[in-house]
Amino acid sequence: xxxxxxxxxxxxxxxxxxxxxxxxxxxxxxxxxxxxxxxxxxxxxxxxxxxxxxxxxxxxxxxxxxxxxxxxxxxxxxxxxxxxxxxxxxxxxxxxxxxxxx
Amino acid sequence: xxxxxxxxxxxxxxxxxxxxxxxxxxxxxxxxxxxxxxxxxxxxxxxxxxxxxxxxxxxxxxxxxxxxxxxxxxxxxxxxxxxxxxxxxxxxxxxxxxxxxxxxxxxxxxxxxxxxxxxxxxxxxxxxxxxxxxxxxxxxxxxxxxxxxxxxxxxxxxxxxxxxxxxxxxxxxxxxxxxxxxxxxxxxxxxxxxxxxxxxxxxxxxxxxxxxxxxxxxxxxxxxxxxxxxxxxxxxxxxxxxxxxxxxxxxxxxxxxxxxxxxxxxxxxxxxxxxxxxxxxxxxxxxxxxxxxxxxxxxxxxxxxxxxxxxxxxxxxxxxxxxxxxxxxxxxxxxxxxxxxxxxxxxxxxxxxxxxxxxxxxxxxxxxxxxxxxxxxxxxxxxxxxxxxxxxxxxxxxxxxxxxxxxxxxxxxxxxxxxxxxxxxxxxxxxxxxxxxxxxxxxxxxxxxxxxxxxxxxxxxxxxxxxxxxxxxxxxxxxxxxxxxxxxxxxxxxxxxxxxxx
Numbered sequence: 001x002x003x004x005x006x007x008x009x010x011x012x013x014x015x016x017x018x019x020x021x022x023x024x025x026x027x028x029x030x031x032x033x034x035x036x037x038x039x040x041x042x043x044x045x046x047x048x049x050x051x052x053x054x055x056x057x058x059x060x061x062x063x064x065x066x067x068x069x070x071x072x073x074x075x076x077x078x079x080x081x082x083x084x085x086x087x088x089x090x091x092x093x094x095x096x097x098x099x100x101x102x
Numbered sequence: 103x104x105x106x107x108x109x110x111x112x113x114x115x116x117x118x119x120x121x122x123x124x125x126x127x128x129x130x131x132x133x134x135x136x137x138x139x140x141x142x143x144x145x146x147x148x149x150x151x152x153x154x155x156x157x158x159x160x161x162x163x164x165x166x167x168x169x170x171x172x173x174x175x176x177x178x179x180x181x182x183x184x185x186x187x188x189x190x191x192x193x194x195x196x197x198x199x200x201x202x203x204x205x206x207x208x209x210x211x212x213x214x215x216x217x218x219x220x221x222x223x224x225x226x227x228x229x230x231x232x233x234x235x236x237x238x239x240x241x242x243x244x245x246x247x248x249x250x251x252x253x254x255x256x257x258x259x260x261x262x263x264x265x266x267x268x269x270x271x272x273x274x275x276x277x278x279x280x281x282x283x284x285x286x287x288x289x290x291x292x293x294x295x296x297x298x299x300x301x302x303x304x305x306x307x308x309x310x311x312x313x314x315x316x317x318x319x320x321x322x323x324x325x326x327x328x329x330x331x332x333x334x335x336x337x338x339x340x341x342x343x344x345x346x347x348x349x350x351x352x353x354x355x356x357x358x359x360x361x362x363x364x365x366x367x368x369x370x371x372x373x374x375x376x377x378x379x380x381x382x383x384x385x386x387x388x389x390x391x392x393x394x395x396x397x398x399x400x401x402x403x404x405x406x407x408x409x410x411x412x413x414x415x416x417x418x419x420x421x422x423x424x425x426x427x428x429x430x431x432x433x434x435x436x437x438x439x440x441x442x443x444x445x446x447x448x449x450x451x452x453x454x455x456x457x458x459x460x461x462x463x464x465x466x467x468x469x470x471x472x473x474x475x476x477x478x479x480x481x482x483x484x485x486x487x488x489x490x491x492x493x494x495x496x497x498x499x500x501x502x503x504x505x506x507x508x509x510x511x512x513x514x515x516x517x518x519x520x521x522x523x524x525x526x527x528x529x530x531x532x533x534x535x536x537x538x539x540x541x542x543x544x545x546x547x548x549x550x551x552x553x554x555x556x557x558x559x560x561x562x563x564x565x566x567x568x569x570x571x572x573x574x575x576x577x578x579x580x581x582x583x584x585x586x587x588x589x590x591x592x593x594x595x596x597x598x599x600x601x602x603x604x
Contacts, residue, residue: 024218032213056219060226063219069202070248071219084205087213098210 017049017099018078024071025057029088033072036089044101074098112322115163115235115271118156119149121340125325126316130271131297135262138275139286140301145312145333146275148184149301150237151177152337153273154197155186163234164196166227166270170243174199184337198227204247211249217257221264228268236270242277245288255288285317296320302328310449311485314340330485332451341451341492354554357503358402360394363573364532367549367558373529375501376553377494379474381508382534386545387566388507389413391532392470393422393429394570395505400432404467409457410442411476418442425570439464445480453477454489458496466502473507474524490524529553537563537583546583547573 021037023030034053041049056063056071066075076083076099085098114128123129130136130153140146154165169177177199178188191197200223228236241258248254265272276286281302298317303310313328331340356371365371372378380388392408399406410418418440422429432438441460445453461469471477471493478486490506497504506528531551537544548561560576561583577583 022219024216024222027216027218029214029216036213056222060222064200064223064226067201067203067205068219068223070215070217072215073219082207083210084207085210085212087211087215090213094210094212098212 016078017045017076019049020052020054020075020077022054022056022063022066022068022071022073022075025055029072032088032090033074036092036095037074040089040092040095044096076100112319114322116161117153118160119152119338119340121329121331121342122314122338124342125314125329125340126299126319127322127324130273131319131322132271133266133269134296135265135272135274136297136299137286138273138299138301139278140275141278141281141303144301144303145331145338146277146301147172147177147239148181148333149338150239150273150275151181151186151188154235154237155181155188155191156337157235158191158196164231165235165237166198166200166224166231166233168200168202168224168227168236168238170202170204170238171240173203174201184335195231198231198233200224200227202244204243209247214253216253217261221257221261224261225264225268228270234270236265236272238272238274240275240277242287251288301331311482312451330451330488332449332455334452334455339451339455341454341488357404358398360391360396360398361571361573363562363564364391364547364571367562367573368530368552369556369558372503373554374503375498376529377497377504377506377527378530378532379506379508379524379528380532380534381510383510383536386534386536387547387564387571388509388534389418389421389472390425390566390571391534392472392505392507393418393425393427396429396438396468396470397422397427397432399468399503400435400437403437405437405439405465406432406468406470407439407441407461407464407466408470408472409460410440410472411445412473413442415440415442424568425566426568427570439466445477451485454492457493461496461500461502469497469502469504471504471506473509475507475509487524490527494527535561535583537577537580539577539580546577 019037019041021033023033037051041051054062056068070086072086072088074085074089074095076085083098083100085095089095112134113132114126114130115132116123116129117126138146138149151167154167157163157165167174167177172180181188188197192199200220202220224236227233244254244258245251262272262274276288278284278286278300281304285298285300297319300315300317302313302315304313305311312331312333314331315328316324316326325342329340329342331338333339355374356365357374358371359365359368380391382388396406396408408418413421419429429438429440433440439460443456448456474490477489481489494504506524528551530549530553533548533550535546535548537546545564545566546561547564548559549557562573562576564571564573566572
């Protein structure tokens with residue numbers, strides 16, 4: 001039994017998260033989403049993530065390519081499958097559920 | 103009193119959509135947003151894309167298409183059959199898509215959000231191609247995807263306001279559940295309420311009938327009411343029937359009817375631009391009169407077109423031969439065109455378009471529709487009337503003479519719905535009747551109306567032989583022919599009556 005637990009732990013550690021947060025300028029929702037996400041990452045995924053923050057107002061073509069409608073939007077590019085979470089990320093449980101982090 | 107007509111500060115831009123200019127009196131209000139509402143399958147998407155396609159092709163104004171429902175790939179594929187190469191326009195930088203079609207991934211809502219990204223994308227696309235026209239199709243698809251409907255409405259309002267600021271003319275489509283009821287689902291009309299167009303797809307007499315209505319144009323004029331439209335192989339076509347004006351010229355030139363006796367009865371023939379309704383029970387000689395009318399035209403070197411709804415070409419030619427008329431000869435000379443088609447074979451609007459197209463192609467001097475009652479069989483009453491109005495106004499504007507035949511329901515006397523509903527639209531009415539006399543069925547003919555001319559008022563007997571129709575003396579000693587209850591009047595009684603009138 002112990003071996004199995006160890007395996008799960010190891011797997012978790014090796015798991016790499018590539019995240020993209022789409023925001024629109026300095027709006028309240030955007031700023032809240034950034035701070036909420038940073039807090040959560042430090043707590044739950046320290047050292048195993050890469051985060052890219054994209055301002056849609058500056059890069060509308062990127063939003064077009066990725067078909068972004070609602071912002072703030074957090075996209076999990078890796079691990080697969082891709083996931084999308086919208087809102088200011090204030091509901092922590094839902095964010096964890098959406099990112100599939102236990 | 104001084105009246106100010108058609109003074110409006112709201113300018114309109116042409117759409118290039120056939121007939122839409124008439125019912126909207128000029129197109130879509132420039133720089134404004136118009137709501138295009140309709141049930142599923144009512145033609146919203148095609149209208150929205152045609153607005154852009156023709157905007158680019160005919161008005162040299164670039165466009166942006168925002169799609170919430172179908173993917174751009176699907177849209178391009180669907181309209182390719184209309185000959186519209188949207189992909190090419192995209193490559194030329196004249197049209198841009200904003201793809202807001204639903205994505206299959208799961209969505210988690212973790213707090214407040216907005217559609218700023220979408221707004222940024224739309225504005226970016228407008229800037230990218232220098233768009234003057236924007237279509238958004240259909241915003242209703244957005245609502246089921248998110249939990250807060252109030253928020254969606256607020257955000258869409260912001261987008262509509264931004265569109266207005268950029269000065270583009272936009273069309274936003276939205277779905278409605280019933281043909282007659284709320285303008286749109288989810289109360290979207292609240293934020294694009296200036297201008298509303300409603301598309302309908304109504305089932306009547308087992309046939310789909312599309313109509314378009316400009317419900318509201320704030321600060322400017324438009325035609326009121328529903329207008330039939332159809333989607334053809336070249337796009338949307340509105341049939342602005344009641345938009346037609348009675349400005350036809352009137353001709354005093356007479357043309358032969360094909361029977362010298364009948365010409366005499368009409369005071370020298372039909373008028374060149376008149377529509378003649380020939381009504382009577384089956385077998386009384388309506389097709390015969392049509393055939394003679396066509397032959398008289400061809401002999402004069404006029405072009406004639408014959409729409410047969412009940413008989414085939416071969417049957418018509420055989421009929422002609424039995425009356426000494428060689429239709430084949432005229433066809434070979436290119437003066438005659440016979441078009442045989444069951445009215446059931448297509449929808450009413452399509453049939454009207456088909457008829458007009460054939461006429462425009464052949465450019466006839468005379469037209470025969472044999473019979474109108476066959477059309478009536480498949481059309482709802484209103485559409486039938488519209489069909490006839492549209493057809494007569496077309497023939498009048500082109501100074502075409504026409505015979506429309508109508509079959510009465512009963513063999514003796516009686517009237518047909520056709521007569522009742524279109525008699526006022528025609529210039530002349532000729533009634534054919536069976537007359538029972540002394541145990542024998544004979545045939546009678548009378549001209550009951552001939553606008554702008556004297557005509558014979560008697561009911562005359564006629565016979566048909568291998569030379570065609572021969573009109574003889576009026577019926578004497580009989581009355582009640584028209585009502586189908588002919589009864590003989592004794593000579594004595596007749597003389598008595600004559601004395602009375604003296």
